Amino acid sequence: MQPLTVRVARPSDNLDALRQFYCGGLGLELLGEFAGHDGFDGIMVGQRGVPYHFEFTKKAGHPVGRAPTEDNLIVFYIPDQTEWSTSIARMVSAGFAPVPSFNPYWDRNGKTFEDPDGYRVVLQHAAWE
Incomplete structure (x- = not known):
């Protein structure tokens, strides 16, 4: 396939x-x-x-509002330490601070950021299994 x-x-x-x-x-x-x-x-x-x-x-004329919950996630798996650290630094430098994850699992090996619509992106320091 x-x-x-x-x-x-x-x-x-x-x-x-x-x-x-x-x-x-x-x-x-x-x-x-x-x-x-x-x-x-x-x-x-x-x-x-x-x-x-x-x-x-x-x-135009059709407002959509914010994410319905704090647990609407997109997760990017970044196994390389340098690439992960660089990704975090780029987010912070662009003005986006990490937020605590709704599910604490994602805070163990990752950092969560909230986009302007309230949806969350996790930068996970792990390999996709």
Whole structure:
């Protein structure tokens, strides 16, 4: 079976703030963007050559609000100590401070950051098993 390509898509009220969080903080690339597409604006962020990316969209006049809970997570596994430390430092340098995880499991080997919409990203210092 071919590997699946994944697009994680969700609405937002804050495209510019999400661009700063995911590109400036996490270091993902802006892969594409659009405006006025059937009433929607959006950005796609990720890494070129990997089979996933994130799409954030906004529709004028349709507020979406914040994440429903503190346990809505995206987890990035970063086994290399230097790369993990650099990732944490880049987030902090971009103005994003770690927050305590709702589930303390993620605090044992990771750092959690909250994006401008209240969704959480864990930078986990571990290998994917």
